[in-house]
Amino acid sequence: MATSISARGSDPGSATPDRPDRTPPGSSPRQAWRSRLYRWDTKGSPYVFVAPFFLVFAVFGLFPLLYTGWLSFHQVSLYNVDQSTWVGLKNYTDLFTGPASHFFWNALWNTITLGILSTVPQLMIAIGLAHLLNYQLRARSFFRTALLAPYATSVAAATLVFALIFSPESGMANWFLGLFGMDPVAWEAGSWTSQFAISVIVTWRWTGYNALIYLAAMQAVPGDLYEAAALDGANRWKQFLNVTVPALRPTILFTAVVSTIGATQLFGEPFLFGGQSGHQGGTANQYETLGVFMYDQGFRNSMLGRASAIAWTMFALLLLIGLVNALIARRLRKSQ
Amino acid sequence: MRTSRAARTTRSRRAALLVTTVLSATALLATGCSSSGSSSSSATADSNEKITLTVGDFGTFGYKEAGLFDAYTALHPNITVKENTTTQEADYWTAVQTHLAAGSGLDDVQALEVGRISLATSDALSGSFADLSKAPGVKKEDYLDWKWQQATSAGGKTVALGTDVGPMAVCYRQDLFAAAGLPSDPAAVSALWAGDWSKYVEAGKTFQAKAPKGTFFMDSATGLFNAVVSSDTQQYYKDGKLNYKDSASVKSAWDLAMAADASGSSQGLKEFDPTWQTAFSQSTFATTICPSWQQANIEKYAGPSNAGKWNVAQAPAAGNWGGSFLSVPSSGKHVAAAQDLVAWLTAPEQQAKVFQKVGNIPSNQKAYALAGVTDFKNPYIGPNAPTGQIFSTAAKAIKPAETGPKAGDLQSAFSNGILLVEQNGKAAGDAWAATVKQIDSTIQ
Numbered sequence A: 001m002a003t004s005i006s007a008r009g010s011d012p013g014s015a016t017p018d019r020p021d022r023t024p025p026g027s028s029p030r031q032a033w034r035s036r037l038y039r040w041d042t043k044g045s046p047y048v049f050v051a052p053f054f055l056v057f058a059v060f061g062l063f064p065l066l067y068t069g070w071l072s073f074h075q076v077s078l079y080n081v082d083q084s085t086w087v088g089l090k091n092y093t094d095l096f097t098g099p100a101s102h103f104f105w106n107a108l109w110n111t112i113t114l115g116i117l118s119t120v121p122q123l124m125i126a127i128g129l130a131h132l133l134n135y136q137l138r139a140r141s142f143f144r145t146a147l148l149a150p151y152a153t154s155v156a157a158a159t160l161v162f163a164l165i166f167s168p169e170s171g172m173a174n175w176f177l178g179l180f181g182m183d184p185v186a187w188e189a190g191s192w193t194s195q196f197a198i199s200v201i202v203t204w205r206w207t208g209y210n211a212l213i214y215l216a217a218m219q220a221v222p223g224d225l226y227e228a229a230a231l232d233g234a235n236r237w238k239q240f241l242n243v244t245v246p247a248l249r250p251t252i253l254f255t256a257v258v259s260t261i262g263a264t265q266l267f268g269e270p271f272l273f274g275g276q277s278g279h280q281g282g283t284a285n286q287y288e289t290l291g292v293f294m295y296d297q298g299f300r301n302s303m304l305g306r307a308s309a310i311a312w313t314m315f316a317l318l319l320l321i322g323l324v325n326a327l328i329a330r331r332l333r334k335s336q
Numbered sequence B: 001m002r003t004s005r006a007a008r009t010t011r012s013r014r015a016a017l018l019v020t021t022v023l024s025a026t027a028l029l030a031t032g033c034s035s036s037g038s039s040s041s042s043a044t045a046d047s048n049e050k051i052t053l054t055v056g057d058f059g060t061f062g063y064k065e066a067g068l069f070d071a072y073t074a075l076h077p078n079i080t081v082k083e084n085t086t087t088q089e090a091d092y093w094t095a096v097q098t099h100l101a102a103g104s105g106l107d108d109v110q111a112l113e114v115g116r117i118s119l120a121t122s123d124a125l126s127g128s129f130a131d132l133s134k135a136p137g138v139k140k141e142d143y144l145d146w147k148w149q150q151a152t153s154a155g156g157k158t159v160a161l162g163t164d165v166g167p168m169a170v171c172y173r174q175d176l177f178a179a180a181g182l183p184s185d186p187a188a189v190s191a192l193w194a195g196d197w198s199k200y201v202e203a204g205k206t207f208q209a210k211a212p213k214g215t216f217f218m219d220s221a222t223g224l225f226n227a228v229v230s231s232d233t234q235q236y237y238k239d240g241k242l243n244y245k246d247s248a249s250v251k252s253a254w255d256l257a258m259a260a261d262a263s264g265s266s267q268g269l270k271e272f273d274p275t276w277q278t279a280f281s282q283s284t285f286a287t288t289i290c291p292s293w294q295q296a297n298i299e300k301y302a303g304p305s306n307a308g309k310w311n312v313a314q315a316p317a318a319g320n321w322g323g324s325f326l327s328v329p330s331s332g333k334h335v336a337a338a339q340d341l342v343a344w345l346t347a348p349e350q351q352a353k354v355f356q357k358v359g360n361i362p363s364n365q366k367a368y369a370l371a372g373v374t375d376f377k378n379p380y381i382g383p384n385a386p387t388g389q390i391f392s393t394a395a396k397a398i399k400p401a402e403t404g405p406k407a408g409d410l411q412s413a414f415s416n417g418i419l420l421v422e423q424n425g426k427a428a429g430d431a432w433a434a435t436v437k438q439i440d441s442t443i444q
Helices: A002-010 A028-070 A090-096 A099-133 A138-152 A155-165 A172-179 A191-218 A222-229 A236-248 A249-265 A268-273 A276-278 A290-300 A304-335 B005-041 B068-075 B087-100 B115-119 B146-150 B174-179 B184-190 B196-208 B219-232 B249-260 B273-282 B295-303 B335-345 B348-358 B365-369 B389-397 B407-422 B428-442
Strands: A075-078 A084-086 B051-058 B079-086 B109-113 B160-162 B168-173 B217-218 B285-291 B310-314 B324-327
Touching: A002 B407, A028 A304, A075 A090, A075 A304, A090 A099, A090 A304, A099 A138, A099 A191, A099 A249, A099 A290, A099 B005, A138 A191, A155 A172, A155 A191, A155 A268, A191 A236, A191 A249, A191 A268, A191 B146, A222 A236, A236 A249, A236 B146, A268 A290, A276 B407, A290 A304, A290 B087, B051 B087, B068 B079, B068 B249, B068 B348, B079 B087, B079 B174, B079 B335, B087 B109, B087 B324, B109 B115, B109 B184, B109 B335, B115 B146, B115 B324, B115 B407, B146 B160, B160 B310, B168 B174, B168 B295, B168 B389, B184 B310, B196 B217, B196 B219, B196 B249, B217 B219, B219 B249, B219 B285, B219 B407, B273 B295, B285 B295, B295 B310, B310 B389, B324 B335, B348 B365, B365 B389
Parallel strands: B051 B079, B051 B109, B217 B285
Antiparallel strands: A075 A084, B109 B324, B160 B324, B168 B285, B168 B310
């Protein structure tokens, strides 16, 4: 490469006798400095440009991660983080088989059921909405913007409104059921009803976001595929099933993974939905997710060691999801 | 790859520029940090320097409502007081303990709820607070003795001064009582259940038998539970150890709460939640356990349309529920000035003003002797009820109970356990087992 030759040649210290023509006398120190700068520039500046990200990541990402891992082997109170006692794997055994195990497995199960309850309908509605918006229709950009409005709403505001809707005494949901002569439901107290209510909040917030991703992917599907399908006599539903969905497979996988990760970390909706008992996911822990459980252990009961162990368990869970995703993606690529 | 010399020069210039930018930015950052660091350490030197004191509290402390911060600035023109209020105490405390752990982000004065006070006096935390017994103008004998003791550590350090106490009464709807054929005069209502909380539950059954449609005797059995435990000297701790499974008060409180729920006289609301708040305005229950600070809630949630319908009677047994303290974190910039402010805010005259404004009963005994405290009548609640007398009598009759670092957590765990019965339909035995499981899982 030209750069390495010129760099070596212009270095006064290692100026080799076989290349005297590259360092003409008189201009050598200045040119050497300049080319050294140039060498630093080409080699160094990419690192300088990416450094801010990695510095920030090291401080706010990597360090907390490692520190949390270290804390998870200690009994440590929130009040005296400096004074910690090494307890080995006790925090983990407490979680899996010890005094906290009932609540841990309960939270893990709730995270899975809430995840399925919110992710599956969310993605199905999103893909349907995207399909509709993909057609020519009036005020299309209005609908596209409107789709994103729930996503822009804060979790707190949305959850408080939905908590009122699902209020047992005077809520809109029970009023609606009453129109059909049904008895009022204690939404928050029931195990499935509360999870349903929370998944409605999650679905409401994220459907539009996913619909826009699907819409973008749909617009990359060649139009002649649809024309060919139409010529073959396929109606819109058949077109959707046989053209749109196969073309969208990688996108669907992507949104499924992102939504799964989001569902694993679900915190704000159940926490705020429960009001006074939100910190433990309802009076009977009926919608306590792993995120809420971690908060409750760490910040209400000041057991930072156990909270760290939960954090690492969640991290391992996410790695597992990532792995499964990679395997499925590879399968998909091979099958195409 | 071949590069012309011109291109090379601009590149090296660009690199030089980049290096200088990065260097100067770093320098700026460094100097910025160091200058802010030096200004904080030299702030306390001049006593006439203009300073702002921040007071962190929760719920209604009543200082702003009673105009006390402005009055303090009038007395000390160089000091401005700013209040940072959080509505929910649990949220407030979560933030405070995080700040305590970090050693920064605290206000000059931090309020502490009684459920947290033994944690604040423990070895783990007492070092974070200034000793207020040595602050100028503070006299130990002014305060209710048990209130002073609660805020004093084993080593004799007083980490906070008492603001209010929570002597309990029972607030009731005289119109609903009359409709159900019960007496509605405070003295007669007090006599109805005098001496024993089980009589209160019995009165509930009488009420429920003839109750107006859609009304309940009490808002929630959790209130009853807390009231019964709070009336006993033996609560969640015994001889410095957590003792709740064998505690007589916990047992009888649990049984009474279960009896009240079984008799159908409790509406089963989650206290302090929005549904509980709206139930006040919809007049669906006839009594609520009424520590002095509850008066402000009743007036706020029941609203002007229910003015004069509430009244206040003595509780079956004297007890304390709630009440707060003011502390001065020793990491603050203006510790001495903050101590003066706390001493002034908890002095009798100021506590009396807060009481008249929002109903918080003083922890400073001298305040009871002031005009307008014992003879106080609440214009909203039972305009002619002897409110001041009822609460100050209860305050003096409180027998101090042993408390410990987890007292506040246990109180909420048991409240939750009763909700398991009232809202989730669990059997009493299952709810007790679930509560014990919940508590045991958090003891290390």
